[in-house]
Amino acid sequence: MDDKMIEISFGIIGFAGDAKGLAFEAIREAKQGNIEKARELIAESKEGIHKAHKFQTELIQSEASGNKTEMSVILVHAQDHLMNAMNFQQLAEEFIDLYERLESK
Template sequence: MDEKIFELSFEIIGYAGNAKGMAFEAISKAKAGNIDEARALLKESKDEVNKAHKCQTQLIQQEASGNKTDVSVVLIHAQDHLMNTMNYQMLADEIIDIHERLHKLENK
């Protein structure tokens, strides 16, 4: 496996892992009624995913330039982490909205 692909794969894994952790923490904050903190954490989470996307874009551009990317288990794992994190973020966004509505109803 090309060393650059290996390096980018682990960067994707790292950024996606950080992002998923932040999204998980955002849900916890929302559950506790800290909606603004939850939204701020989810924004940070999305910023981390954007960093992962930049790594992914480098791989795509490399392949589009004619440099075939060797697919490895590490690269597949990185892609899996990224996609799962993005799905988790979408759910976290919805869960935060639900908690916000619940807290507003409870505090009427």
């Protein structure tokens, strides 16, 4: 695995991990009734996912141009992090909506 692939993989892992952490923090804030803060954290989380997705897009564009992507455990791990973070973020938004609804009753 070359240095560029390692950089891309760890870029995805780092940004996706941060995004998941922010989404988890957003749920905690919503649970405490801080809905506005929770929505701010989800917005930050989405920025992190966007940054991670840029790294992934770089891989896709490279492969579409005919450059075969060498698969490695690190790259698979990075993709796993990204997908888990995206799913967790979506669930966090649902939790925030639910807590907001409970607060309004």
